[in-house]
Amino acid sequence: MLRFAANLSMMYNEHAFLDRFAAAAKDGFAGVEFLFPYDFPAEDIKARLDANGLTQALFNAPPGDWAAGERGIASLPGRQDEFKRSIDTALQYAAVLGNQTLHVMAGLIAPKQDRAEHRAVYMDNLSYAAHQAESAGITVVIEPINTRNIPGFFLNRQDDAQAICAEIGAENLKVQFDCYHCQIVEGDVAVKLKRDMAGIGHIQIAGVPERNEPDIGELNYPYLLKLIDQLGYRGWIGCEYMPAGATSAGLGWLKALAAEGLTTLKNQ
Numbered sequence: 001m002l003r004f005a006a007n008l009s010m011m012y013n014e015h016a017f018l019d020r021f022a023a024a025a026k027d028g029f030a031g032v033e034f035l036f037p038y039d040f041p042a043e044d045i046k047a048r049l050d051a052n053g054l055t056q057a058l059f060n061a062p063p064g065d066w067a068a069g070e071r072g073i074a075s076l077p078g079r080q081d082e083f084k085r086s087i088d089t090a091l092q093y094a095a096v097l098g099n100q101t102l103h104v105m106a107g108l109i110a111p112k113q114d115r116a117e118h119r120a121v122y123m124d125n126l127s128y129a130a131h132q133a134e135s136a137g138i139t140v141v142i143e144p145i146n147t148r149n150i151p152g153f154f155l156n157r158q159d160d161a162q163a164i165c166a167e168i169g170a171e172n173l174k175v176q177f178d179c180y181h182c183q184i185v186e187g188d189v190a191v192k193l194k195r196d197m198a199g200i201g202h203i204q205i206a207g208v209p210e211r212n213e214p215d216i217g218e219l220n221y222p223y224l225l226k227l228i229d230q231l232g233y234r235g236w237i238g239c240e241y242m243p244a245g246a247t248s249a250g251l252g253w254l255k256a257l258a259a260e261g262l263t264t265l266k267n268q
Contacts (some may be wrong), residue, residue, distance in 0.1 A: 002229055002263045004254060005031035005057035007204075007240040012247045018048055025052035027248050028258070028265025033058040033238045036066075038089070042096035047188035053266065056099040056179040058141075058202055061129070062086040063105050072105025074129075075154045076120035083134065087129045094138055101202050101235070103176055104129055106154035112239075120156060123168060130170035143176035147182040149211075156185050158192050162199050167184050174201025178240065183208045183219055190227055197231045206241035213241055215253035222256075229262060 004013065006029040012020035018040065024032055032054050037045050049056055064070030065077070073079045073086065090102055104126065109118050129140045129212075144161045145153045155161055177200045182189050205225075207217030214221040228237070238241045243250045257263045 002225060002257065003031060003234075003236050004029060004056075004263060005033045005236045005238050007033050007238050008188065009035040010242050011238055013243075014246060018044065021048035021052045021054055023052055023247070025266060027218075027251055028254070028267065029054070030264075031055040031057040031236050033055060033236070033240075035060050036062070037093050037097065039061060042093045046096050046098075056097040058099060058101045058103055058238060059090075059093070059097070060103045060105060061090040064107070069166075070107065071145075071150050071153060072107035074104050074125045075106045075109065075118040077117055077121050080121065080125060083125050084128060087132050090140065091132060091136055095136065100137060101141055102129075102133060103141050103143060103202070106142065108150070108152040109154045110152060122154065122164065123164065126164070126173060127168050127170065130168065130173040134170070134172050139172045139174055139201045140170075141174050141176035143178055144181055145178070145183045148184060149181075158182060158186065158196055160213045160232065162196055165199055175199050176202040176204065178204040178206075179219060179221075179224060180206040180208055180240070181218055190218065190224060193224070193227060193231065197233060200233065200235075202235055202238065203228065204238040204240040206239075210244075211242050212244040213250045214239075215256075216244060220251070225257065225262060 006024040008020040012023045015023050037059050064073040073083050094102055133140050142161055144155050144157050147153055165173050179189050182192055205214045207214050208219050258265045
């Protein structure tokens with residue numbers, strides 16, 4: 001049985017952020033995810049989760065100066081102390097919100113910067129994050145992201161992400177497999193899922209190439225989602241897409257899965 005979490009950073013933008021929880025629950029979602037919770041007190045978000053019977057599936061650790069274009073600091077030399085503080089902040093929020101998965105973004109690298117130096121910093125920082133999260137029962141995930149959406153992002157390929165996790169060797173460090181990013185960078189999504197499922201800690205979906213609903217575009221999600229279920233994945237699947245129109249009106253794909261028995265819709 002597949003479990004879907006509405007991504008409240010991209011979906012339900014018809015509503016103010018704290019009102020998106022109720023909208024997602026009304027449409028049958030049992031879980032939610034979003035990029036960052038830090039503009040709101042953790043207790044305010046927790047109240048919305050509880051009021052609507054929702055599970056917090058995932059959020060990201062602080063990414064540096066997002067407004068200035070930073071997209072994570074885990075691989076950035078000279079930012080190690082800031083990274084450690086960011087993990088402390090993220091774990092404090094997770095303790096309140098109850099999610100067991102935390103995404104840590106790698107950050108950007110310029111063409112002339114030393115990739116080996118960035119990788120060494122990345123490895124040390126991920127080891128620290130995994131160790132700090134372990135006692136809280138939290139899994140840290142890293143995500144390969146395509147360089148069309150985020151030019152210069154340090155981590156782009158599934159095999160590289162899996163190799164990093166294997167080298168660090170922490171049981172609570174896994175890969176966030178975003179089908180949208182994988183298709184753009186590598187393709188062959190089904191083969192990657194079969195190859196890497198044991199090391200996948202979170203999955204996200206979106207249509208390719210426009211990042212709309214998963215029933216729009218070149219990926220065959222009915223096939224891929226059945227495969228994910230057959231492979232025994234029991235984590236959350238984040239719906240990290242930009243609705244082509246009103247969010248609720250575009251959920252025919254989710255209702256179809258429920259009709260097939262591949263998922264259940266809350267309160268329906």
